[in-house]
Amino acid sequence: MRKALSNYPSRPRQHTVTTGFPEHRGWNKTGTLDQHRLRKIQEDPHQIAVLAKFNNTFFSYHEIYWTKEDHLGAYYDAGGWDRGRHSLVGDERFRGPHRTIAWWSVLMHYIFLDDPWTEFVTGEPKYANLASLTYDHATGMNLAKLVDRPHKRALIHNRCTAKDVGEVLSEVKGHVELRNVSFRFPSRPDKPVLQNLSLSCPAGQQTAIVGLSGSGKSTVAGLATLFYDATEGTVMLDGHDVKDLNVRALRSHISLVRQEPCLLDRSIFENIALGLINSPVHTHLQPILTDHGEKAQEVMSLVEGAAKLADANGFIEKLQEGYGTLVGSSGNLISGGQKQRISLARALVKDPRILILNEATASLDSATEMRIQKALETMAVGRTVITIAHRLSTIKNSDNIIVMRQGKLVEQGPHTELMVANGAYAELVRLQNLNVESTQEEKSTRSVSPINQITEKVETCLSVADGIRDQDETADTSATQDSKSEEIGGVVDTQRSFSSTASSLGSMFRPYAFVLVLAVTGAVVIGGTYCASAVIFGNVVGKLSGCEEPQNIRDAGELYGLMFFVLAIIEFFANLVSWSLFGWMAENVIYKVRVLSLRSILEQDLQWHESNDRNPLLLLSLITKDSNALAGLTGSVVCTILSILINLFAAIIMSHIIAWRIAIVCLAVVPLLLAAGWMRVTSLAQFEERHLEAFARAWANVRLAIGYGLSNFLYGLAYWWGAKNIIAGYYTQTQFFIVLLALLVSSQLWGQMFALAPDVSRAFHANRRLLNLLDLGSTKKLSAPIQTLPSKFSQSTSDVEYTATTREKVDDTRNGISVSLKHVHFAYPARPDTRVLHGLDLTVKPGQFAALVGPSGAGKSTIISLIERLYSPESGTIHVDGRDVAYSDISFRDSIAYAKLEEACQLANIHDVIVQLPDGYDTHCGPNGDRLSGGQKQRLAIARALIRKPKLLLLDESTSALDAESERLLQDGLEKASKNMTVIAIAHRLYTIRKADVIFLIEHGRCVEQGTHAQLIERSETYRVDALNQTVDG
Template sequence: MDGEKHKEFDRSYFDAAELDTRRKGKRDDEQSAKKEVGLKPVPYFRLFRFLTPKDKVWLAIAVISALIASACFPLLNILFGEMAELMVNAKRVNIDCANNASTISPNTPSPAIDSEKLLERMAEFSIYTAIVGVIELITGYLFISIFSRLAEIQMFRLRKEYLRALLRQNIGWYDTVQDRNFVAKISENVTKVQEAIADKAAMCMFYCLSTLIFLVSALWYGWLLTLVILSTSPVIAISTVIVTSLQSKLTAQEQKAYSKAGMVAQEALSNIKTVMAFSGQQKERDRYEAGLVFALRAGRMRGIVSAFGNGFLWFLNYASYSLVFWYGTKLIFDGRREACTKTPEYDTAAFMVVFFNVLTGSYHFGNALSYLEVFSVGRGAAASIFNVLDRNPEIDSYADAGISPSKRPKGKIVFNNVRFSYPSRKDVKVLRGINLELLPGTTVALVGSSGCGKSTCLQLLQRFYDPDEGSIFVDDLNIKDLKLNWYRDQLGVVSQEPVLFNTTIAENVRLPQKYDTMVGERGAQLSGGQKQRIAIARALIRNPSILLLDEATSALDTQSEAVVQEALDRASEGRTTLIVAHRLSTVRNADVIVSIHNGQVTEVGSHSSLMANKGLYYQLITSQMSGETPDDTTNNYTKSSEKRMSLEPSEDQEFPESMAQPPAEEDLEEHLAKRTSFFSLLRLSSKEWHWMAIGLVFSILQGGMLPLYAYFYGEFMGVLSINDAEEAQREANVYATYFLGIGIYAGVTIGIGLSCFSIAGEALTNRLRKLSFGTMLIQDLSWYDNPRNNVGGLCTRLSGDAASVQGATGTRLGMVSQAFTTIAISAGLALYGLPKLGAVAIAFVPFILIAGFYNGKMLENQQIEEKFATESASSYAFQAVSSIRTVASLGKEEAFVEMYSQALLQPHKKAVAYSHLLGFVYGFSQALLYFAYATVFYYGAYLISEEDAEYTNVFIVGEALIWSMLMVGQTLAFAPNYNKAKVAGGRILNLLDTKPVIQSTPGTGLHTRNSEGSVIFDKVEFSYPERKATKVLKGLTLGIEPNTHVGICGPSGSGKSTCIQLMLRYYDTTSGNVIFDHRDIKTLNLDAFRSQVAIVSQEPALFDRSLADNIAYGDNTRNVTIDEIMDAARAANIHSFITSLPSGYLTRVGDMGAQLSGGQKQRVAIARALVRKPKLLLLDEATSALDAEKAR
């Protein structure tokens, strides 16, 4: 009765929360992503936290250089104002001040300026302008190159320190932290921080300083006119604050959502075998896409806010120009009337200086504002990184505090009233007052049922956690008082699920061809037994004082177990050894055996004394001795008929030379070949063509804004030579109206154009992430065996490449379209107004383009190499973080940090060297503007003097030139983004074009119905794709009848697990066939076939979801009911444990099931397999982590 009540409680509890979540997964994921925006963005100047004193000196030089460079443009405007005054006066008539009256004689040329004098003065101004250009070249080179160099150096340090900080955190933090998308943060978020402090920061500072100098000089030359122009400044300031605030908020929301999606991708790719076996690809895609939905919304809204905010600011700028032409004209002519009695306050030169300084200052201010989004994104991206950097863990492996005894420990261990609960489940008591003493040099075995707390004792002894109460002593010293690194160096650990790293066997043992064989990610190229033997060797090579063996021989066959056990017995001599084992035959010779039940010690003694007591140990022994019957959990799938099949080891178990090292050079060459054309990038955006088309139209229209300004400005200059003040004012009012119209035109075109491109860009990023992840999930296992396709690299690609493609297709495409339109119209305007002068002006543009093209080619190769290195480095980071317990146990945190930094070192050095080229190209392109100005206005003066050219056309050509040059510079500024987009686009296209060898599409193959479950191996030969020279199966012939229980046995590494992988069709045979229900499995639909098969692996992979979700994962074709889930849990003997937890079936199991013991994980995996109701049940050491009672 009580059981029924409990069952009903479980059902209602689950139905109300978990089952509803599964059915409405997308909506729930969106809400959880929206629930918490995340950490507050860090203060901007904290992004420079890794500067050394020497770096600060260089930074000071860069700031001074930027200050000097920022003064060059205002100085150019002053020179330009003087030149304009000369040209206007060259055409103006003389003012007659006779009889104290201000009258104008219309036909008398001004005697102040003649042709010769005009050319002479213009030559002086041209020389001054060229000198200013040289200064701009030098200072521009300095501040851009120094900022870029310092940013690269800082990001190298930040990546290294972030990984170090991650590996420094205590295990309890990993158990409780929600956002574990660490690898993506190292690549994606650090790049965003770099953008916020590199050349973009330098340009923003340059624009801000120049804006200030523009403003000061404008006030100096004409404070009243300047204040009139700046009357719109309060509105600009308020709107800027609002836009920046919204950008920061939306960026934080977007980052939160992307991080959530990244966690799903990382988990799925890490457990790809489980995903394949249970046909969970669609479920993982749905979960990933649900995480992207809110990111798409936040990204689109951020883009729209930025676009219309930018457009509104441009409208305000042109509105202020309208005021200038209206009020400035009045001041100039008032000054001319007063010229007979006093020096006029405003003349053409003063007006031009004020106008151009405010105009260019506004433009620079607008450019500075355009970088605010980059800074907002960088500050938001830095928040989660700096949060980890600034966290001081309770258990710190890098701490210098603590005792480091000079003598080797004797190995006395004492548990004194130890009580403990895991941080993620504080309400579940695991240890309830453990008291235990281990004398030096003794071998002590901990035995008990699965989940009783045996492995927890070992984790506390390694100081992964600290006890809630009580203490642990080693040689009478509390382990909390010992220096953690020193202490862990005294321990040798072999865990129940050994983790090997994707490096050589020698490195895994040494963490120091045959031994240089690559073992694959998490040891994927080796069998379970082979991995465990290497892990044992790794522990013994440390020559530890204390040896901890947690099911050290669970994955070995009987023969290998005997050999290894004998080696372990010898290794235990002279050192304290603590053993956790379910195979009680391996602990009979232990000096002391400790029985643990429900977190408490129940009995202590030798094998013989405990057998005589007939307590818990006696029950476990007798249960195991009688455990020859088939596994209860498989009774529904077996008959009395049983078979045993023995596999002989391969004659040559050596590893091939070809498997020794990954082909790094060839990989890099392949990466260098992955470029794509601009049109291929556009094809990626084909589904967003309508948004792109609208955006392109408005960007082209926007490109006409600046030429319109240049034309009307040049025509307005003619107004200043009109002698009649009233007529001049009327004309000025007309042009003021034109400028107000241009402001409205600019606001609309910029807002709509950039919004459309932003919407298209975010949609493209979202879609490419979906397509890339979906393509990864459908690949066969041989694709994942390729070292290039390690999980860390794939996560880096997934998060970075899709976003990088926007560098050529998002808002940047709009800006480039605008730039080219501006250049084309400006060039046409210049050639139409004054062909000779226009041709001279246009001649300067190719020099900038050539410099930019060379810069782009250099940058492209550098970025490809950097991307390749980042992927390789991400592999180290992923391995270290995902296997943090093993890394911490070995005390090899710093070794992984060093491997990571070494992988990044060469591209880092090249990027530092490239910063000089970046600085030179910038300085050169800026200096060309000054040289062009000097040339154009000197030649324009010549044409005015010698060919009677209209000076208004000179101004039109000059303004067209300056804006063309600025647009070219703006286009070149996006060259890094464009080249990143080409590299990323090429890699995405390469991925999307990758067709799996084993197809799993719905329309392919036969669908099996009413399967019997028979299996035949017909002369099967097989070699793993990455080890083709090593044959694992050599002509295997085996028949398995329906409803029979067949055991495949043999030495470790003989091919037993390979048979299971072939039966799941993870791989296809090299020759021969695997036949299911009289059909070659190659002819069957893959998902339909796998739906008939279930597997329980030797090292079961669980997802960081609830226990119910993990069990229900056994059948992803439907919604599994809670009754089915609980029935499967009962059959797997895990139901009573689950119901004892406060959250029951809603309890999350942690990353890779870290919150459960090995036995508990295996029982959940068994329940997951039973939910599937398979015709073919595959058990690969399915009970290796269970005690005898649970195994039965």
């Protein structure tokens, strides 16, 4: 407590009351302000706890209230107000100047401390700290509520101290064992995931875990890495309960590669090198990860070695910036297969004792997967490898294969033994095996090349595929690399003239003209009340004369006190009306801006989204942060600025009417104050974007120095000139104080406007960005006219979302639509010299099930993107249903005929899983679907697509996370659904597309072969080798 209080910024000089008369006994009883403040803190134990946690932040928050309260109490007490009216009227010590000084102190501090836009008496802007510190306070209270629960506190304590407690094993062999483990997710305590499961993964061996989606395979990996704690049973590592081990030390020996790899928005080198952090083998390299040094070359060699093991070195070296290439937010600038290989390299660079691969090769073609498997088998000697896979060809060489179903172990053993047992595993193998020995369409007895002949040619075909893949992968990264010098679609924060910005504000407020008039009227009344208070105060001072009788002073005090009270009521209602109406208009304008901004963002093509370092967070800030900042030009800030401007002009006019000789001299200094404020606003506008924090604080200090210096100068000049005019008999004391207070309040209120400069500056920049975003319109070549900005805001309907443009719908009476690509050439704008598609010709007839296959980086996903109109081809045409997608406004989203929810889920083979959940279709999926397994998420996404009954269904590796049985059932459902639609699917697992009407083999941006599965098995050596690699031998 003492330490927390010692951090409080005590400012005795600024809190000292200088009334010019002896201390009153009431002040002596109260004591100093600092002591009074400390007593307040000590009276509230809750405040003590919070202050100790948040240190000076919480003090600064309460300074707003305490400073105002204590100063008012001090000045009222110093004046003797709380001891009765006789203190100011009958006490001989309070005659003449002392009485005036007391009243002046009370009124001035009441005016300037009670206004929420004024500054602290400590010299710090109140408004600049109020919002943020109030937020900190609220956050701290919510955090305290969350932590202040017995079980939560114990859990947080155990987890936070886990890095310092627990046994640290001197040597880890890697034997993982589960003994009678049961597990339930906290969100679903009624649904067991694992049921009395016992399994063993011996040290130095490769163990594979297979089974249906949702059988608990990934949960086993989570338990082994202590992401979860077992509900019942024990998880052992080398004979030790993992709960008794040091968590940080345990995880230093484990590397995990998940099905959905997570990459940071950094370079490829940094993403891979992150695997060295917390590696017990490479502790001597830890400083290199954050700083350069002599061992940097060793780090680079480790990164390259891991990339070679993960088969990533080839495509990385083909990139323009090599290992320095940025991967983008969540790795969205590289393909899915490349992300998985980088994630695998990050796991391998650590040289772990235990390697857990959770569908780590699901997005890879079979040739790449085969090379990675060979590399893993080489480096896995002496290490424990736990592989979770649906593609059984990747785990057939494992020492032990564990088959799970519904959280239980069904069978286990090597591949050959399980095939002989002819159980669940053998059934999964049969479901995935492809017929590569004979054609299925022709009934001739001629067979394809014998298996041994095919095997002899495997290496040759793989080397050919290598060449094709290396040439293509750098192209498929495409969108991958932003050219920072390129400005596609315009820059959001381009310059915009002041007149254009002002006219746009008029367009925003035009629909609320009547409400705006009422709000401005309230602001006028607020501005006028300051001048009215000056008139009342001048008359009060005039009555505080030593020549007046005490009774006359009391009568005048009661009269003017009543006038002050009435004026306060008027100002209260004026503030209530003005602030409420301005706030209501601000909410409506911000709502419209958000909807129109989102619509404009969605109308831009993918090239615009990938240029100029745009990312989802930046675009989201345009809708949220910039929209909120816009309130600085639309809400209560406008009310404050209007009232200040009105008060300034009213004060100038009134002062010249009452005492023009005094007003003219005082007014000569006001332009200096205005100029200082304008300079600060201009400076903030120029420097805020580049040096927001530093320049804002620096110019705030400049404004403080200028503002206080000029204010003191104005005080001295006004008193000197006013005294001369009173002595000369030109004006009375009442007139002087009316003019002085009116101009003084006006100049001080201008200081409030300067305190609002950061908010106005932010709002102005935000307004420019948002207006430029709205002006972008659609970058797609549409026939529909684009609305102008005024028309966007002047909608007659109350909901701007109601005005969304209705697009042309596709005729839903036919079974599917046709898709054709003719002589299509394409290169991503960021890499115009690297061509992805070379004169591609491809035709899909209505109602057909078409498949695209080929090595990673061949351009398959690019074809899908072009069909979806995410990009535009450089040359050639793309026709959907006979219409060029570049000039038609067909939206497949609008061609929806909604079907029953259950029907779509049954087709996607997810209905049975959903109905078994406690809440059924009302079950929450969690953020990013984290409460579902990978296969369940994929099936749910397919159901979401099928419920729309589209005429064109595009599937990009949509079954990569499904087990063989789920995939078979899904294929049956797709066959039923595809009778009325055209399906184009991309797949590396040939079993998925073996029944397709036509299969296009894409290599190096060209269609080198097409036909059915049986035809390609016979004609294409590359396709045949790919099929052979995915066949699990019995």
